[in-house]
Amino acid sequence: xTWSIVARDPQTGHLGVAVASRFFAVGAAxxxxxxxxGAIATQAFVSPLYGTDxxxxxxxxxxxxEIISLLTTRDDGCQQRQxxxxxxxxxxAAFTGSKCVEWAGHIVNENVSVAGNMLAGPQVIAETLRxxxxxxxxxxxxxLLVAMxxxxxxxxxxxxxxxxxxxxxxxxxxxxxxxxxxxxxxxLRELHRLYAVAQERFLHVAETMPTRENxxxxxxxxxxxxxxxxxxxxxxxxxxxxxxxATPLKPV
Numbered sequence: 001x002t003w004s005i006v007a008r009d010p011q012t013g014h015l016g017v018a019v020a021s022r023f024f025a026v027g028a029a030x031x032x033x034x035x036x037x038g039a040i041a042t043q044a045f046v047s048p049l050y051g052t053d054x055x056x057x058x059x060x061x062x063x064x065x066e067i068i069s070l071l072t073t074r075d076d077g078c079q080q081r082q083x084x085x086x087x088x089x090x091x092x093a094a095f096t097g098s099k100c101v102e103w104a105g106h107i108v109n110e111n112v113s114v115a116g117n118m119l120a121g122p123q124v125i126a127e128t129l130r131x132x133x134x135x136x137x138x139x140x141x142x143x144l145l146v147a148m149x150x151x152x153x154x155x156x157x158x159x160x161x162x163x164x165x166x167x168x169x170x171x172x173x174x175x176x177x178x179x180x181x182x183x184x185x186x187x188l189r190e191l192h193r194l195y196a197v198a199q200e201r202f203l204h205v206a207e208t209m210p211t212r213e214n215x216x217x218x219x220x221x222x223x224x225x226x227x228x229x230x231x232x233x234x235x236x237x238x239x240x241x242x243x244x245x246a247t248p249l250k251p252v
Contacts, residue, residue, distance in 0.1 A: 002026055002082075002157065003124055004041040005118025005132060005147055008090050010111050011172065015039040015086065018144040020164040020188055022118075022157040027165025029181035034059065036088050036171040044082040044100045044117045047075065054085055064093035072097075081172045082106070084113040104159075109133070116145075120155025127154040141168055141177060141195060146187055164188050166195070172211055177203070201228055 004019035017031035032051030038058040042050035072078035084094035094106035108116035114125040132147035164187035165180040179194040181187035210217035
């Protein structure tokens with residue numbers, strides 16, 4: 001009852017999952033990511049263990065194909081589940097159980113996979129992937145969001161809309177961006193709005209957070225304030241609305 005995209009940005013090694021569904025709070029169940037380890041989407045009849053145990057296996061160095069075999073072999077309900085994942089090196093794999101509700105399937109491409117079930121048709125994941133690949137020069141978050149827009153325009157979840165989420169990890173154990181619309185009439189549009197708001201202040205602050213390499217982080221607000229002021233000055237000069245009311249990015 002969901003479709004999602006799982007990707008690794010080959011330029012940075014950053015990992016991301018975007019997902020949408022006619023199901024409440026899909027972002028609470030589907031995406032599982034760990035920086036420098038990998039990203040997993042578990043859907044259809046969701047098994048959270050596919051996410052938690054899958055990440056542990058990725059951390060051990062197991063291949064995505066091996067992990068799918070291990071997780072599904074021990075699970076009598078696997079034919080009603082769907083899973084796709086990628087590791088920190090870009091190796092990826094996917095599984096769609098034979099009892100997933102039609103239309104159901106997946107596509108695995110270099111550094112990215114798209115999978116869905118209970119969809120309007122195969123064009124949903126095909127368009128999601130096409131647009132993601134067409135936006136190779138765009139920021140990673142925008143590529144994921146606009147790709148999902150394309151899947152929605154192609155029919156999306158055949159039951160309708162309810163929730164969506166975007167999660168991106170860089171190289172740490174915490175997310176760089178984690179936004180969700182848990183119950184919304186147009187959840188992907190709401191994600192665009194939240195992403196625009198995040199660019200106003202949150203993502204500037206995210207750049208200063210402590211890391212494993214620099215546990216002190218950056219506590220001098222001078223540079224943050226300068227960037228925020230410059231962004232606001234540019235917005236006002238160009239007559240653009242506040243990010244809280246920004247127009248969503250357009251599909252390709």
